[in-house]
Amino acid sequence: xxxxxxxATTMTSGVIAATSGAATSVAAAEMDVSGLTKANIxxxxxxVDLNAFEANxxxxxxxxxxxxxxxxxxxxxxxxPQIAKRQVAAGAFGVCVATVPEAEAMAAVGISGILLTSxxxxxxxxxxxxxxxxxxxxxxxSIGHPREAELLAAAAGAAKTQLDVLVDLDVGDKRTGILxxxxxxxxxxxxxxxxxxxxxGVQAYAGHASHTIGFEARQRVSREAIAKAVETKGLxxxxxxxxxxxxxxxxGTYNIDSTIEGVTELQVGSYVFMDVDYRRIGSRxxxxxxxxxxxxxxxxxxxxxxxxxxxxxxxxxxKALDTTTANIPQAKNRPGLLYxxxxxxxxxxxxxxxxxxxxxxxRLEFIVPHCDPNVNLYxxxxxxxxxxxxxxxxxxxxxxxxxxxx
Amino acid sequence: xxxxxxxATTMTSGVIAATSGAATSVAAAEMDVSGLTKANIxxxxxxVDLNAFEANxxxxxxxxxxxxxxxxxxxxxxxxPQIAKRQVAAGAFGVCVATVPEAEAMAAVGISGILLTSxxxxxxxxxxxxxxxxxxxxxxxSIGHPREAELLAAAAGAAKTQLDVLVDLDVGDKRTGILxxxxxxxxxxxxxxxxxxxxxGVQAYAGHASHTIGFEARQRVSREAIAKAVETKGLxxxxxxxxxxxxxxxxGTYNIDSTIEGVTELQVGSYVFMDVDYRRIGSRxxxxxxxxxxxxxxxxxxxxxxxxxxxxxxxxxxKALDTTTANIPQAKNRPGLLYxxxxxxxxxxxxxxxxxxxxxxxRLEFIVPHCDPNVNLYxxxxxxxxxxxxxxxxxxxxxxxxxxxx
Numbered sequence: 001x002x003x004x005x006x007x008a009t010t011m012t013s014g015v016i017a018a019t020s021g022a023a024t025s026v027a028a029a030e031m032d033v034s035g036l037t038k039a040n041i042x043x044x045x046x047x048v049d050l051n052a053f054e055a056n057x058x059x060x061x062x063x064x065x066x067x068x069x070x071x072x073x074x075x076x077x078x079x080x081p082q083i084a085k086r087q088v089a090a091g092a093f094g095v096c097v098a099t100v101p102e103a104e105a106m107a108a109v110g111i112s113g114i115l116l117t118s119x120x121x122x123x124x125x126x127x128x129x130x131x132x133x134x135x136x137x138x139x140x141x142s143i144g145h146p147r148e149a150e151l152l153a154a155a156a157g158a159a160k161t162q163l164d165v166l167v168d169l170d171v172g173d174k175r176t177g178i179l180x181x182x183x184x185x186x187x188x189x190x191x192x193x194x195x196x197x198x199x200x201g202v203q204a205y206a207g208h209a210s211h212t213i214g215f216e217a218r219q220r221v222s223r224e225a226i227a228k229a230v231e232t233k234g235l236x237x238x239x240x241x242x243x244x245x246x247x248x249x250x251x252g253t254y255n256i257d258s259t260i261e262g263v264t265e266l267q268v269g270s271y272v273f274m275d276v277d278y279r280r281i282g283s284r285x286x287x288x289x290x291x292x293x294x295x296x297x298x299x300x301x302x303x304x305x306x307x308x309x310x311x312x313x314x315x316x317x318x319k320a321l322d323t324t325t326a327n328i329p330q331a332k333n334r335p336g337l338l339y340x341x342x343x344x345x346x347x348x349x350x351x352x353x354x355x356x357x358x359x360x361x362x363r364l365e366f367i368v369p370h371c372d373p374n375v376n377l378y379x380x381x382x383x384x385x386x387x388x389x390x391x392x393x394x395x396x397x398x399x400x401x402x403x404x405x406x
Numbered sequence: 407x408x409x410x411x412x413x414a415t416t417m418t419s420g421v422i423a424a425t426s427g428a429a430t431s432v433a434a435a436e437m438d439v440s441g442l443t444k445a446n447i448x449x450x451x452x453x454v455d456l457n458a459f460e461a462n463x464x465x466x467x468x469x470x471x472x473x474x475x476x477x478x479x480x481x482x483x484x485x486x487p488q489i490a491k492r493q494v495a496a497g498a499f500g501v502c503v504a505t506v507p508e509a510e511a512m513a514a515v516g517i518s519g520i521l522l523t524s525x526x527x528x529x530x531x532x533x534x535x536x537x538x539x540x541x542x543x544x545x546x547x548s549i550g551h552p553r554e555a556e557l558l559a560a561a562a563g564a565a566k567t568q569l570d571v572l573v574d575l576d577v578g579d580k581r582t583g584i585l586x587x588x589x590x591x592x593x594x595x596x597x598x599x600x601x602x603x604x605x606x607g608v609q610a611y612a613g614h615a616s617h618t619i620g621f622e623a624r625q626r627v628s629r630e631a632i633a634k635a636v637e638t639k640g641l642x643x644x645x646x647x648x649x650x651x652x653x654x655x656x657x658g659t660y661n662i663d664s665t666i667e668g669v670t671e672l673q674v675g676s677y678v679f680m681d682v683d684y685r686r687i688g689s690r691x692x693x694x695x696x697x698x699x700x701x702x703x704x705x706x707x708x709x710x711x712x713x714x715x716x717x718x719x720x721x722x723x724x725k726a727l728d729t730t731t732a733n734i735p736q737a738k739n740r741p742g743l744l745y746x747x748x749x750x751x752x753x754x755x756x757x758x759x760x761x762x763x764x765x766x767x768x769r770l771e772f773i774v775p776h777c778d779p780n781v782n783l784y785x786x787x788x789x790x791x792x793x794x795x796x797x798x799x800x801x802x803x804x805x806x807x808x809x810x811x812x
Contacts, residue, residue, distance in 0.1 A: 040528075040529075040530060042506070042528070042530055042531060043528070076750065076751065098750075098751045099751075100448070118710065118721070118751060118752075119710040119711055120710065121708060121709075121710055121766055121767045122446070122448070122449070122708060122767070123446075124446060124448055125448060144711060144713070145711060145712060145713070145766055147766045147767060148766075170711075170713050174713075174714060174717065174719075174748075174754070175711065175719055175748055175749065175752050175754075176710065176711040176713075176719055176752065177711070177713065178713055179713060207749055302527060302528060303527075304524065304525040304526065304527055304582065305525055305550060305551060305576075305581065305582040305583070306551060307550070307551070307576050307580075307582075307583065307584060307585060308580060311580065313580075313581055313582055315524070318728070318730040318776075318779045319778070319779050319782045322724070323730050324724040324729050324730060324747070341730070342580075342581055343581065343613055344482070344504075344776075344778045344779050344782075345482065345504045345505075345524060346524075346581050346582065348580070348581075360527055360551055360553045360554075361527045361528070361553060370724075370750075372725070372750045373724045373725050373750050376725045376750075376783070377782070377783070379804075398785075
């Protein structure tokens with residue numbers, strides 16, 4: 001897709017979803033972006049640099065094509081149908097999602113091949129996923145506990161709906177999934193006793209590998225974790241299951257996991273935006289900065305107080321700049337300025353050697369420490385070329401927004 | 407207001423605001439709460455215990471009445487018009503707000519006496535505040551820098567609108583405001599050169615005092631900070647300004663600042679909800695737990711993975727439980743269970759001595775570490791009596807929601 005058609009796609013979809021209903025089609029005119037620039041949109045604002053963003057989309061597409069591996073990018077990162085559509089257009093199988101509202105928001109814009117990677121164990125959420133499948137949406141669930149299998153089988157049976165299922169494996173991060181090996185095979189047998197559920201393979205998210213610093217160390221951790229999934233996939237096949245899929249990987253391990261025999265698709269997420277946490281894990285060629293993908297996501301802020309000679313205050317605190325990880329926001333193109341938390345509404349920007357303190361009213365952009373929870377703080381993303389706003393994208397699947405469901 | 411009329415108020419307002427428009431009046435039927443309980447609402451969910459919440463509202467009202475001091479509670483804590491209305495009904499002057507969308511959301515439900523405590527320095531936001539005042543809303547702004555004064559004077563003059571103003575003082579937390587003393591008097595002189603702006607007093611938020619642990623230490627820090635504001639208010643009066651208001655205080659210093667001669671109103675916020683951060687600052691009578699107000703706000707979660715013998719996984723990670731401060735979420739009524747961060751989507755719950763690990767599908771509630779940013783993660787609050795949902799309140803002023811403004 002060339003620049004012109006890409007922009008045409010994104011610009012016609014510069015819409016905001018209403019809170020209620022699955023509508024993502026509020027008239028574009030309501031969110032007219034003409035005249036909007038980084039100088040006049042209200043701050044704090046979530047901004048995407050379209051050049052960096054497009055390059056990231058393309059680079060992952062190229063990598064997977066060359067590596068002959070599939071990918072189903074994780075939409076938990078962006079919760080944004082416009083971005084998901086762009087990923088699918090570039091060659092992704094579909095998208096992974098972490099929540100039912102995300103699944104609903106993606107299905108609402110016609111995205112097929114939606115894999116829910118999180119366990120769900122309550123009747124309401126299970127019913128909503130079955131309803132998506134019954135409505136003709138192509139959805140797949142991952143199951144990591146006998147109780148999940150029991151509930152899903154009952155709901156799918158009652159609705160006379162067929163669902164594809166992956167066995168979710170805990171390959172070391174102790175978060176979700178069943179232990180690999182015989183436990184997983186036993187769970188698969190239970191699942192397959194339901195006529196409505198079909199085993200398609202395994203999922204193995206190695207959260208402990210994705211942010212391991214240093215390529216060699218990261219490769220070691222990821223290979224060790226994924227080996228368990230490869231082995232379990234083999235066990236399932238030998239037990240007679242048509243287990244073709246092994247879904248795993250992250251932005252940190254995309255070029256590791258895609259070389260492992262048996263892996264069929266990647267669940268990469270952060271690559272579209274990048275963040276400070278990922279920038280520091282180091283690249284394959286030994287660079288301390290992980291520069292495989294470009295930081296495209298920033299929070300635009302305004303200097304609102306300038307009383308002191310060594311610091312100013314910007315209008316982005318913990319409600320606007322995620323600070324749940326160990327890293328701090330990095331001022332973009334402004335060396336010598338150091339962000340520090342200063343409450344829920346404000347951030348301090350301290351002067352360091354070589355820096356120049358901005359004046360009141362000046363705008364500063366910060367690369368976010370961790371992209372996923374930072375996007376979750378906003379309802380919209382300003383997609384920019386240079387300083388010009390080209391489109392406004394809706395973070396339509398943010399928490400309770402999607403489909404207005406209670 | 408008795409229980410019956412209180413519930414009548416809250417239940418008729420169990421509505422969700424649409425994303426676009428200032429409408430907070432989507433038909434209540436759309437959010438029918440009949441049959442909803444803590445056992446069946448989708449998790450993670452933000453829940454308020456109405457008994458504890460009401461007691462907190464009442465206790466602050468009683469305290470201020472007995473101390474003969476005013477209060478203008480800070481709506482940045484809840485961003486919720488239904489809660490603001492309840493605070494005003496209990497005797498508050500109005501509400502403080504931290505953002506322009508908050509001001510708009512509060513004005514939209516008829517709340518008067520809105521004080522914007524944050525500095526704003528861009529034409530769009532200033533224009534929106536002037537528009538609120540022009541529309542008959544009673545709003546007041548706080549100004550801490552000559553540039554703010556210049557921009558506001560120009561906008562108010564162009565709109566031929568009168569605005570009341572407090573001089574925002576930096577009394578020690580180096581966040582916003584001008585330095586107390588002669589700098590503040592000079593700023594007041596500049597402000598008063600505009601026919602459209604009227605000095606009403608000073609604002610002095612001592613963020614460094616609010617969470618000081620131990621009552622005596624907290625009192626020392628707060629008295630030292632507020633003394634500067636009292637002195638500056640005196641300077642303004644002697645310079646001829648009708649500076650009657652001194653607005654300051656927090657949930658941590660409400661019973662300190664209300665005893666300081668010259669303070670006229672409190673900006674208390676967190677008292678309606680409480681949180682782990684405030685629970686640990688200690689009370690006046692020497693208790694380690696600050697029990698002046700009751701924890702009313704929790705995040706309801708579901709155990710979604712139970713693969714290991716020493717821990718389970720709940721469906722609330724950094725996107726659902728604010729972890730931007732040093733404290734961790736506390737399991738409510740479940741001793742021996744310790745929450746630990748486990749990514750954006752999930753939390754680990756580890757077994758401690760004396761605890762009993764919950765089963766998959768069980769629901770656990772957690773008292774939040776810090777209430778303000780935690781509310782900011784949600785669009786709605788489930789107001790409950792026991793396990794029953796009595797109303798759903800809209801977090802209508804969450805970031806870009808209010809008025810659908812770009």
